[in-house]
Amino acid sequence: MTEMSAAPEIFRQAVAALTSSRPRAEIELSEVGPPKRLAPWAHAMAAEANGPAGELATARLVLLYDPEGQEAWDGVLRLVVYLRAELDPELASDPLLPAVGWSWLTDALESCGASWTALGGTVTLTSSARFGDIAGPSRSHDLELRGSWTATDPRLGPHAAAFHELMASAAGLPPEGVSVLGGRPSGTRHCS
Secondary structure, eight states, rough: OOOOOGHHHHHHHHHHHHHHOOOOOEEEEEEEOOOOSSHHHHHEEEEEETTTTEEEEEEEEEEEEEEEEEETTTTEEEEEEEEEEEEEEEHOOTTHHHHHHHHHHHHHHHHTTOOOEEEEEEEEEEEOOOOOOOSSSOOOOOOOEEEEEESSSOOOOHHHHHHHHHHHHHHHOOSSSOOSSSSOOOOOOOOO
C-alpha cells in the first residue's frame, strides 16, 4: 500500500472508520500487512480473543478499495474476513455447526446495522490428530470462516462493530457484563 496521505479520501475515511471502533477488552487488535495484488488500496487488521473455556479465535479483516470497482464486488469497497476458532470435540461433531458459524457473520452484520451487498463465503470444519513429538493436544477441532462483502457506504463503523461481534461469538464470549456458567452462548449482541 502506498502512503496513507496519498490515498483517495474515500479510502482514508473507510480506514479511519474501521480503526476508530474499539472492541471489548477481551479482543486484541493489531494492524498487519495487507495483501498487495487484490486492489489498488488495501488495509488489514488482525484480531485475537480467548473465550471463557479457553477457546482461541483469531481473524483478519481486510479492506480493499478499487476506484474502478470489480464486477463481482458490485461496488468499490470490499471487506474480506478470515476467522479460525478452536472448538471443543462435542461442538465440532454438530452437523449444524457450519450454518451456525455462518450466522455469526450474518447476524453480526445485521445487528450492527452494516449496509452491504454481494456477501458470500465458506465455513470449513477441520479435525487434526497429532503424532510423535508435535506439541499440543492429541486431537484438535477448528472452524474456519472465510467471507467477503461489499460495503455500500464508506462509513465502516458498523462493519468494524460486526467484526468485533463475530470475534466474540467465535470465542464464545458472553454479552458484556454477563458471566458464562457453562458452555458456549448461542450469540452475543454488543454493537456500539
